[in-house]
Structure formats: C-alpha cells, structure tokens
Amino acid sequence: MREPSPGAAALKDVAPVPGVPKPDPILVVDGVVRHFGGLTAVDVEHLELQRGVITSLIGPNGAGKTTFFNLMTGFDIADEGAGTFDGQELRKVPAHKVAGYGMVRTFQLTKALTRLTVLENMKLGAHGQRGERILSALWPPAWRSQEQAIEERAEELLVRFKLDHMRDELGGTLSGGQRKLLEMARALMVEPMMVMLDEPMAGVNPALTQSLLEHVKDLPHHGMSVLFVEHDMDVVMDISDWVVVMGQGRIIAEGPPAAVAKDPAVIDAYLGADHGDESRFTPTPWPPESRAPEARP
Numbered sequence: 698m699r700e701p702s703p704g705a706a707a708l709k710d711v712a713p714v715p716g717v718p719k720p721d722p723i724l725v726v727d728g729v730v731r732h733f734g735g736l737t738a739v740d741v742e743h744l745e746l747q748r749g750v751i752t753s754l755i756g757p758n759g760a761g762k763t764t765f766f767n768l769m770t771g772f773d774i775a776d777e778g779a780g781t782f783d784g785q786e787l788r789k790v791p792a793h794k795v796a797g798y799g800m801v802r803t804f805q806l807t808k809a810l811t812r813l814t815v816l817e818n819m820k821l822g823a824h825g826q827r828g829e830r831i832l833s834a835l836w837p838p839a840w841r842s843q844e845q846a847i848e849e850r851a852e853e854l855l856v857r858f859k860l861d862h863m864r865d866e867l868g869g870t871l872s873g874g875q876r877k878l879l880e881m882a883r884a885l886m887v888e889p890m891m892v893m894l895d896e897p898m899a900g901v902n903p904a905l906t907q908s909l910l911e912h913v914k915d916l917p918h919h920g921m922s923v924l925f926v927e928h929d930m931d932v933v934m935d936i937s938d939w940v941v942v943m944g945q946g947r948i949i950a951e952g953p954p955a956a957v958a959k960d961p962a963v964i965d966a967y968l969g970a971d972h973g974d975e976s977r978f979t980p981t982p983w984p985p986e987s988r989a990p991e992a993r994p
C-alpha cells in the first residue's frame with residue numbers, strides 16, 4: 698500500500714455517503730447540471746473534494762466524468778449550478794481565469810506542441826495561465842527576472858520528470874509517454890493548488906505508467922490536491938485517498954477505495970456491462986479482485 702497523502706488522515710471519520718461534507722474542501726460543487734439535447738450528461742447535487750489528497754473519479758464510459766471536468770475547469774458552461782474553488786465562485790468563469798485561481802487540468806488526448814522544443818513547451822505553460830503582470834510588462838528588468846524564474850522552474854521540473862536530456866528536442870520527437878510526462882510537468886509550471894488529470898495513462902507504454910503514477914502520488918507531498926480520472930481499478934485502488942463514482946451523470950458513491958469497491962451501487966453500475974448496453978461501459982472487471990492474476994500488468 699502507498700504512503701497516504703498528507704491530507705488523508707482528516708478523511709478517516711468522513712462517512713462514505715454521496716455528497717458528504719469534507720473537513721477541508723478545496724472544491725465544492727452545487728447543483729451542476731449539463732444537458733446535451735435530451736441527454737443529461739452531468740447532474741451533481743453536491744460534491745466536496747478534500748484538500749491535499751488524491752481523489753479518483755471513476756465510472757462507466759459515458760458516465761459524465763470528462764464533461765464534469767470541463768464544467769469545473771471552465772472549458773464548458775453548466776446549464777445550472779456551479780461551485781467554488783478555494784472559496785472563489787466558478788459560475789461562468791472562463792478556463793484561463795480558473796487556471797489563474799490555481800486549478801489546472803490535462804486533457805484525455807495529449808496536447809504537447811510538436812514544433813516547439815520541450816523547454817519552449819514548458820515555458821508556454823507559465824504564460825497566459827496566470828496572466829502577465831502589468832508591472833513586469835512595463836519594466837523590462839522585472840520582465841527579465843520573471844523570464845529567468847520561469848526558465849529555472851522549467852529546468853527544475855524537467856529534471857524531476859527526467860526529461861532534462863530532451864530539453865532542446867522538438868515536442869514531436871517525444872514518445873507518447875514522454876508527452877504525457879511533459880504535459881503534466883507543463884501543468885505544474887503555474888504552481889497550481891489543484892491538478893485535474895483525465896485518464897493520463899491512456900495510450901501510455903506500460904514502462905512509463907509506473908513513473909507517471911509516481912509523479913501523481915507525489916503531488917500531494919508538494920502541497921497539491923488531485924482529481925484523477927482513471928479506468929484501471931488496480932491503479933485507482935493503489936493511488937487514491939478517496940474515490941468518487943459517477944453513473945449516468947450522478948454521484949452514485951464515494952468513500953475510501955476499499956469501501957467503494959464493496960459498495961453494491963458501484964458493483965451494480967459496473968456489472969451492468971454484462972447484461973445491457975455494453976458500449977457504454979469500460980471493459981474493466983469489477984471488483985478488481987475478479988481479474989485473473991495473469992491479466993495484471
């Protein structure tokens with residue numbers, strides 16, 4: 698078992714009930730609804746995410762996880778409701794402003810820019826996120842020292858993510874897994890309070906998934922909160938301090954990983970794959986123990 702995140706101890710007396718209040722929530726969601734035509738993709742009555750821990754968001758394909766991410770990070774606008782991030786109102790706040798509040802995300806599909814070098818990709822992560830400061834724009838020495846600070850942070854993160862030997866290579870020459878690492882490192886350029894990761898392991902070579910996971914586990918030890926969408930249940934059980942389960946747009950369960958794995962509502966949602974519309978569900982067996990040992994990575 699992994700070392701729990703610094704904030705995890707505070708969750709030990711929290712009941713595993715959908716919408717339960719947390720002792721120190723960083724993200725609070727209220728009445729968020731998003732329709733696509735006749736389909737209700739997201740309908741979250743109340744959800745709180747504890748600060749300084751890794752919360753995983755799981756659920757069958759089409760459950761609304763990515764839509765929920767988009768709504769929280771300002772990439773999509775809810776039909777109703779919203780939330781607060783670290784006390785700041787999120788209703789109709791655009792993505793760049795949400796990032797400025799300290800909540801950053803990565804995408805399910807990798808976005809590293811292929812025609813920029815690795816270092817340039819990193820520097821781009823610092824710009825246009827928090828917004829340029831007026832003073833430094835008017836006063837070149839301040840601008841230079843800011844550039845220097847950005848470059849130093851980029852170099853530091855490249856070392857931490859073992860990408861420093863690639864700093865002058867074009868983004869396009871990186872492997873899929875290295876791009877994921879770059880995307881994550883780039884998201885950290887703004888020193889976010891919260892990092893939202895949407896299936897960061899998708900398409901990553903198994904040799905790199907472990908290192909990617911170690912970096913995710915490390916984030917709370919650098920003072921960050923994490924929301925992590927992942928469909929591999931072994932990974933979810935290993936990495937999470939808390940698990941939130943979505944089904945058909947709603948929160949159907951939440952709790953510590955072991956409690957959620959035993960929750961009948963969760964087992965139901967996943968077992969639905971065996972008798973029903975299979976295309977809507979991930980093929981991951983549930984509960985994870987049911988997977989044959991030889992099928993484990």
Ligand SMILES: Nc1ncnc2c1ncn2[C@@H]1O[C@H](COP(=O)(O)OP(=O)(O)O)[C@@H](O)[C@H]1O
Binds near residue numbers: 736
């Ligand atoms: N832009 C969109 N237009 C119409 N339907 C969408 C759109 N985005 C998502 N959906 C639908 O909303 C539901 C939730 O999708 P999504 O949030 O991607 O689920 P998940 O990430 O959990 O797999 C699905 O039925 C999906 O087809």
Ligand SMILES: [Mg+2]
Binds near residue numbers: 762763764805
């Ligand atoms: Mg998705």
